[in-house]
Amino acid sequence: MNKTTQDIISQLSELILGKEEQIRLAVVCLLCKGHLLIEDLPGMGKTTLSHGLANVLGLSYQRVQFTSDLLPADITGSSVFNTSQQSFDFHPGPIFSQVLLADEINRASPKTQSALLEAMEERQVTVDGKTHPLPEPFFVIATQNPLHQSGTHPLPESQLDRFFLRISLGYPDEHAEKSLILGNNLQRQSLSELTCVLDLNALATLQQAVLDVNLSDSIVQYIINLVNFTRYSGQFSDPLSPRASIALGLATRAYALTQSRDYALPDDVQAVFAAVAGHRLNISANELDDVVKGIFDNVAVVL
Amino acid sequence: MRRDWLQSWLADIIKRKHSAAQITLSHHNIYIVPSRQGAFFLCMVTLNFILGSNYQNNLILGVAYVMLLILVLALIYGYLNLHGLSIQLLDVKNNFAEKPVEVQIKLTSPHTCYSLDVASQGFDFSDCNSHYSQGAQVMSLFLHPGPRGRYTLGRLKLSSNYPFGLVRVWTYLNVDRTFCVYPSPLACQLTFSEQEVTAEKGQYVHQSTQSHENFDGLERFRPGISKSRISWRHFAKSQQLLVKQYSGDSFYSQHTFDYAAHDGPKEARLSKLCYQVLEADKQGDEFALRLSNAVQVTAGRGDKHREACLEALSDF
Amino acid sequence: MTSDKLLGAQTLLTTLLYGLVSILLFNSFGLVFTCAMLLIVLFKLAIYRGLVQGPSENLVNLLAFTVILVVFVAIGFSNLVEMFVSLLLGACALKTIQAKTKKQAMSVQLLNFFVYPCFFIFSQNVLSLLFVLVLLVVNLAQMLWIEHGIALRSAIRQAARHLLLALPLAAIMVVLLPKVSPFWQLPGANKTQTGLSEDIDPFEISELSRSDELVFRAILPDNTQMKPPFYWRTLVHDNYDGTRWRVSAQHDVPLQAPFRAVGESYTVIARASGKTWLYNLGQAKSSTRGVNTNQFGTLFMQKRLSSSMEYQVTPIHTAGPGLVNWQYRLNTALPDGINPLATALALQWDASTGNTAEFIQQMKQYFVQNRFHYSLKPPTISDRNSIDRFLTETREGFCGHYAASAAFMLRAAGIPARLVSGYLGGEYNGERGYYSVYQYDAHAWVEYYVPQQGWYRLDPTAWVAPDRLSGSLSELTALEDEFKDNLGLSLMSYSNLALVNWVRLQIEQLDYQWTRWVLNFDQQKQSRLLRDLFGQYHRLLPALSVFLLLIAIFVARFWYLQRKQVVKLPEAVRLHHAICQLAEGELHKVTPAQALLALQSQYPNLSQELAEFNQYFVKSRFSRAQLTKSEATRMKALGRLIIKKAKK
Structure with a gap:
């Protein structure tokens, strides 16, 4: 079982060089049945990662490029009048797939964004009063450009925590970049060459295994202390909610699982904290490292 | 004279010891004496002692001693009840006049803490007899400070009469925290004085009209909204002034609220200004506040800006 | 529960306890008040x-007035306590x-700390102590x-x-802290009347009411000087009016005549009787404060015995001037014209004999x-x-x-002759070496005067029932049934069952120790104990040691509690x-992994051990599995x- 997660991560690492940690977090997000938000500048490999992830998992995959003129119906689907049967037929949109890549989500209008975020939360789509359940598993990978880019609409703050994790890939290191340059044209090919290592049953088993990871009392206390720090230190205008605490606990377990452990360590908490808390605290990706370090310095690890 | 000196000396000590945003209680900042009931209890001890001595009744005498020891134990338990408790003032939330001001205090206790009363020495409020179990808790207190203005929170007194109500254990939290009581809003005409569009701001208006992407609907015209958004087509049809609303970028108008524009007594004028500020903020408009030549708040928008305006109104 | 209702429940408990207290003190308060x-x-x-x-304010005032009235009428000023x-x-x-x-409810609770100990004025046995302690615990919990x-349950636990x-600390304080002399005399609680009475008129009584209530205990020295029969003299009746023998008017008058001590002292622990008289063998004086000797050589006190008391008795011999004239007249006085038969009989014997001894023989x-013959139900x-009719017709009676x-x-x-009432015998407790004398041991006998020699004891009951002399009445087998009939339902009446008797003796012994060491731990006993414990420093050291002990214990307790608050890692x-x-x-x-890295970089030679x-x-800290024993070591x-x- 641990081998499968290792396998996913190593395969994707060959695809996106030098980003093992981010890939691991993406897998964590998947194991926790959460949705992933990738925030980065264009050309950092966001799309490659999400596409690769879908391939490796062997899941049905749809990609939607969000633009300012994209309407909610373009995602959810719409009812079309069928002249032969004299009735409305529902034509499902791209959201009816197991993995949905919502590219550059913040280019779309708030209305469209809301439609997507709502579907993510409820795992169903309601069109013309009829409810259509979304497939299982349903995994949204959204990418967004940093907010200061022109022509972007920020995601509504209150709905940001529909995303379980937010990661950013960042620039590759020199060594990785060198390899990229040399093997650049190989990359697209290898995306299709990725072997599917997981079927639906195996994924369900893995997701179940996350809950079996031991979260000792001290880890739970550490999580509580971290969350409380954001609430009571007065440094944060949007402190972490109880939902964030739950997410932190779950992500910690999943992270421990990807490390082939059946118990969580404080290091696991620290590893997932930035990804879980960053967007919920409303901190932009480039400030995040400093803020998180400040939190860790202030909150002692509970042993 | 001597009494005054003593009191100021005591106040000084308290100020020095207890002035911090957060204090953890230990032997040097917990005060403890038998309470009024404790004194009565002591009288009972004396009565029993006299009774036991006179009747040469060792049992009554024993009861007198037991009671004395219980009083001493009560002192110890009373001290330990507050010992290790950590108090931190989190926030004082400003509010409008005649509405309660919320004071948030965080208590962290390593053990269960019985019957903690929190009282402010400057304002009339208290929270009585609550138990706090182990761990961190945030408690909210509501004080009613009085008319508009800026106040200093002053000294908070935390006390407990645990156990048996025989002792009084207390400590102070002295925080240099001020809070504002805003004027209570008084409904009035929104006398928007439309700002002369300066070069830069004109650009802003211009830009926003350009960037609309989704036509969202029509809305009734309110004074202050840019005339460029009026749907003249509708006006021609129905003589109704309607404004085009766009999603995506919304339109903001800009106002300046001037103290001189209102008449009446000072408080009423401030209340009206307060109402205007709140209304403008609700509509998401950009606004400036001008109280006098010296006191002005430059135009802005958002929560921080609203706070700044309201505080200026409180201080004026 | 609303706060009013809760307050009601809180005060109801107190009221119920008051009800219980007044039922238990029924004997003192009487039916009406209860x-x-x-x-x-x-x-x-x-x-x-x-x-x-x-109730309204007025109703409460009315009730208060009624209670005061009830108390005045039913209890009255004669029973002040x-x-x-x-x-x-x-x-x-x-x-x-x-x-x-809440404040009013609390003031009642505080007042209870005075009300509940008052129970001890009326009763001081072990059970009362337990009862009052329970009351105090409940009061504190309230x-x-x-x-x-x-919540009440956890409050009671606290x-x-x-x-x-x-x-235990209070007990130590009672033992070691110097005792204060009574500041002023307080009235004692009255006892219901049982036992001896001041007037004796045996012929009116059909059935002698006997109880197994303890009267006193005596610890006699272990020598041959004092041996049974023990006649415990208590009251001297020398005033005869034809039907009644009244107690002497001289009973409360201290002895004026010179005397000398004869023999060894002994200790008597008397139960509260509500009377002034005490018990002793023969003639005696006492070194205990407040205990006096009268001219008959019996002991009495100035105030009533309202709680149990221990006193020392030394036998004495008075060398008085003999019987003066008025005393002679008093002790031979008889009303005229009664009991002609008995008078004739006496005169006949007097004529036929030469001295008093022979007269008595007759x-x-x-x-x-x-x-x-001897009977408890004459x-x-x-x-x-x-007396004539007794001598000629009935011919049965008690002492x-x-x-x-x-x-x-x-x-x-x-x-010259007079009646003496007191107690005869006593039950001997071999284990602790003391005699217990009960109400059913009450006895009456005669003392007569022989010129130049003094008063002699004469027990005419012994002629009829010689067994009566050898021990307590309870040991008298001949009268067993009759005796037990009179006792009613009590442990004593089942004393022929071995187990019951054993239990009775155990309780009796506990009570003895309790009375001796707790109730009667007085200044005298205290100073003796302190002298034994502290030697020559017995005046200062005990109080000081109590002080230091208390400080030590409280500091220890404080330290312990504070330590408990710190969570042990x-x-x-x-x-x-x-x-x-x-x-x-x-x-x-920081996390263990980060700490490990930092340590390894500082101590590269230890990196292996650090990693392990x-x-x-x-x-041990994070995994679900526990460390095995060897791993822990x-x-x-x-x-x-x-x-x-x-560190090297």
Whole structure:
């Protein structure tokens, strides 16, 4: 079982060089049945990662490029009048797939964004009063450009925590970049060459295994202390909610699982904290490292 | 004279010891004496002692001693009840006049803490007899400070009469925290004085009209909204002034609220200004506040800006 | 529960306890007051259940007035202590009805600390102590309940913990702290009358009421000088009016004549009797304060014996001037014209004998030959010539009959004679070496005067029932059935069952120790004990030691409680902290993995050990599996090894 997660991560690492940690977090997000938000500048490999992830998992995959003129119906689907049967037929949109890549989500209008975020939360789509359940598993990978880019609409703050994790890939290191340059044209090919290592049953088993990871009392206390720090230190205008605490606990377990452990360590908490808390605290990706370090310095690890 | 000196000396000590945003209680900042009931209890001890001595009744005498020891134990338990408790003032939330001001205090206790009363020495409020179990808790207190203005929170007194109500254990939290009581809003005409569009701001208006992407609907015209958004087509049809609303970028108008524009007594004028500020903020408009030549708040928008305006109104 | 209802429940408990107290003190307060208290309890209960409205101010005042009236009428000023305590109880009970606020309820609870100990004025045995302690625990718990809203059950647990800690300390204080002399005389609680009475008229009594109530205990020295029969002299009756023998008017007058001590002292522990007289063998004096000797050589006190008391007795011999004229007349005085038969009999014997001894011999023969017999249920004789009828017709009776008849005949013959009442015998407790004398040991006998020699004892009952002399009445087998009939239902009446008797003796022994060492631990005993404990420093040291002891105990308690508040870290964490301190920075605040890296960079030569330790530490703290025993030992060893090596 641990081998499968290792396998996913190593395969994707060959695809996106030098980003093992981010890939691991993406897998964590998947194991926790959460949705992933990738925030980065264009050309950092966001799309490659999400596409690769879908391939490796062997899941049905749809990609939607969000633009300012994209309407909610373009995602959810719409009812079309069928002249032969004299009735409305529902034509499902791209959201009816197991993995949905919502590219550059913040280019779309708030209305469209809301439609997507709502579907993510409820795992169903309601069109013309009829409810259509979304497939299982349903995994949204959204990418967004940093907010200061022109022509972007920020995601509504209150709905940001529909995303379980937010990661950013960042620039590759020199060594990785060198390899990229040399093997650049190989990359697209290898995306299709990725072997599917997981079927639906195996994924369900893995997701179940996350809950079996031991979260000792001290880890739970550490999580509580971290969350409380954001609430009571007065440094944060949007402190972490109880939902964030739950997410932190779950992500910690999943992270421990990807490390082939059946118990969580404080290091696991620290590893997932930035990804879980960053967007919920409303901190932009480039400030995040400093803020998180400040939190860790202030909150002692509970042993 | 001597009494005054003593009191100021005591106040000084308290100020020095207890002035911090957060204090953890230990032997040097917990005060403890038998309470009024404790004194009565002591009288009972004396009565029993006299009774036991006179009747040469060792049992009554024993009861007198037991009671004395219980009083001493009560002192110890009373001290330990507050010992290790950590108090931190989190926030004082400003509010409008005649509405309660919320004071948030965080208590962290390593053990269960019985019957903690929190009282402010400057304002009339208290929270009585609550138990706090182990761990961190945030408690909210509501004080009613009085008319508009800026106040200093002053000294908070935390006390407990645990156990048996025989002792009084207390400590102070002295925080240099001020809070504002805003004027209570008084409904009035929104006398928007439309700002002369300066070069830069004109650009802003211009830009926003350009960037609309989704036509969202029509809305009734309110004074202050840019005339460029009026749907003249509708006006021609129905003589109704309607404004085009766009999603995506919304339109903001800009106002300046001037103290001189209102008449009446000072408080009423401030209340009206307060109402205007709140209304403008609700509509998401950009606004400036001008109280006098010296006191002005430059135009802005958002929560921080609203706070700044309201505080200026409180201080004026 | 609303706060009003809760307050009602809190005060109801107090009212119920008052009801219980007044029922237990029924003997002292009487029926009327107890009923009044129970009515108050019922009233309170009705208010609590919502059947009745809470009383108005006026109604409470009216009730208070009624209670005061009840107390004055039913108890009265003659029983000051009872009156005082019942007033207090009544006032507190009314206060619980009236209490509307927390503060009022608390003031009742505080007052209870005075009300409850008053129970000890009336009863001081072990059970009373337990009862009052329970009351105090409940009272403290109620204070926690009212003041802090702690649920009653856990409040009782807390209160009991406080009291249990204070109890032994208080006992030490009672023992060691110097005792204060009574500031002023307080009236004692009256005892219901049993036992001896001041007037003796045996012929009116058909059935001698006997109880197995303890009168006193005596610890006699272990020598041959004092041996049975023990005649415990108590009252001397020398005033005869034809029907009654009244107690001497001289009884409360201290002895003026010179005397000398003869023989060894002994100790008597008397139970509260409500009377002034005490008990002693022969003639005696006492070194105990407040105990005097009168001219008859019996002991008495200035105030009534309201609680049990221990006193020392030394036998004495008075060398008085003999019987002066008025005394002679008093002790031979007889009313005219009564009991002609007995008078004739006495005069006949007087004529036929030369001295008093022979006269008595004649009298004894008369009783023995005419088959008089001893009975606890003699027929009553209500006749002016009661002695005549006793001598000729009934011929059965108890000690009073024989003593009164003998004294009458002695006086008729001109021999000074008087009646003495007291106790005969006593039950010997072999284990502790003391005698217990009960009410059923009450006895009456005669004393007659021989010129130039003094007073002699004569027990005419012994002629009829010689067994009576050898021990307590309880041991008299001949009268067993009759005796037990009279006792009614008590442990004594089942004393032929071995187990019951054993239990009875155990309780009796406990009571002896309790009375001796707790109730009668007085200044004298204290100073003796302190002298034994502290030698020559016995004046200062005890108080000082109590002071120091209290300080030590409280500091220890304080320290213990404070220590308990600090959460104790598991051993693995403590070891980890110790290792973290080897390196710079606050390594115990970072994750173990980060700490390991930092330590390894500082101590490269120890990196192997550090890694291994970290592995065990992580397993013990975060993994679901526990460390095995060998792993735990290995971890400890590694930790110590690392610290040792790093410090080099």
